[in-house]
Amino acid sequence: MTVAQLRFPGVDDAARDIRRLIDDAREIGCLAHKDADADSLGSALAFAEALREMGKRVHPLVPSPLPLALRYLPGFETITQEPPALDLLFTFDCATPHRFGDRAGLVETVPHVVNVDHHASNQGFGEINLVDPAASATGQIVYRLLRAMDCPISAETATNLYAALLTDTGSFRHENTTEAALRLAADLVALGADAGWVALKSYKSRSIPQLRLEGMATATTQSESGGRLVWSEITLAMLEEAGATLQEAEGVIDQLQTVDGMKIAIxxxxxxxxxxxxSVRSRDEVDSTQVCAPFGGGGHRRAAGAELREPLETARRRVLEVARALLRSLPS
Ligand SMILES: [Mn+2]
Known part of the structure; x- marks a missing residue:
């Protein structure tokens, strides 16, 4: 099969090819990325549910550990731990196969892979690559694909796609809050998405340990380079003191990026x-991926991440050096 890098408005052509793959498939996997967010897992669960309603056998998959913070997403309980041999795999919101953690082997072994994503850095590892960097969320591409294939969109599917869109736009606060994103939100609510419930579960369901951890991390926030670089850290000792898990540390970066005048938050x-x-966030002319790329990480211009296999001390020093150099290179 040929590798086709399909970009919108290629969705209708892609939909025909994808529909053919779905019709021929017996066991279909829908794979989210490691440390899945609501865009990745919401897209996977939404697509899985839509295919199931078409009578297909579908297995939502997530690399371990299970992202328990997302257990509110409809269909979370259908995530398959031990899938059968798959003949078709869809991946969601993932730019490179190494983000699939302990499920990365699937991308190599499943005969047909369809890669659905909105990262500009997507490596096009699928047989079909439905990649649109202009999309505010992968869920937006899933919606257009389902529509192009005339698939049923249930209230549960709409809720998953709404969760994808709401969180990837930072509750419609990020710069990717486009007219298309806002119109999609209205369409999804019209289809039965429960917007209030998604907001409740996404932003108003924190545990006390999580709140304490955020307090500890924000209390030790460092600011340098004239306030343009803002950073903090979460140590194993802090997790223990707060009684929190690392998965409960996700919200801290959202606090750091609210600081007035910051260009890079880490x-x-x-x-x-x-x-x-x-986790890195940026503003204005600064590209977050430039902080993460030297360490093998990536993401979007405004939000990126990386993993460093080294002690906190050296990781902090090396990453901050990259961030400072980036700020020095800016025209003042
Ligand atoms: Mn995304």
Whole structure:
């Protein structure tokens, strides 16, 4: 099969080819990325549900560990731990196969792979690559694909896609809050998406340990380069003191990026003695992926991440050096 890099308005052509693959498939996998967010998992669950309503056998898949913070998404309980041999695999919101963690082998072994994503850095690892960097969320592409294939969109499917859109636009606060995104939100609500419930579960369901952890991390926030670089960290000791898990540390970066005048915000998360995860946010002319790329990470211009296999001390020093150099290179 030929590799086709399909970009919109190629969705109708892609839909025909994808529909053919679906019709021929017996066991279909829908794979989210490691440390799945609501865009990745919501897209996978939405697409799986739509295919199931068409009578297909579908298996939503997530690399371990299970992202329990997303257990509110409709169909979370259908995530398959031990899938049968698959003949068709859809991947969602993932630019490179290594983001599939312990499920990365599937991309190599399943005969047909369809890659659905909105990262500009997508490597096009699928047989069909439905990649649109202009889309605000992968869920937006899923919606257009389902529509192009005349698939049923249930209230549950709409809720999953709404969760994808709401969170990837930061509750319609990020720069990717386009007219298309806002219109899609209205369409999804019209289809039965429960907007209030998604907001409740996404932003108003934090645990006390999570709140304490955010307080500890924000209390130790560092600011340098005239306030343009803002960073903090979450250590294993802080997790223990707060009684929180690393998965509950996701919201801290959202606090850091609210600081007036910041250009780069970084949170360092100590995941083990020799493993540090970083999340980066940026503003204006700064591209977050430039902070993460030297460490094998990536993402979007405004939000990126990386994993460093080294102690927190050295990871912090090396990442901050890259961030400072980036700020120095800006015209003042
Ligand atoms: Mn996304």
């Amino acid at each position: 949170i360092f998360k100590e995941a083990g003695p020799e493993l540090v995860k970083i």
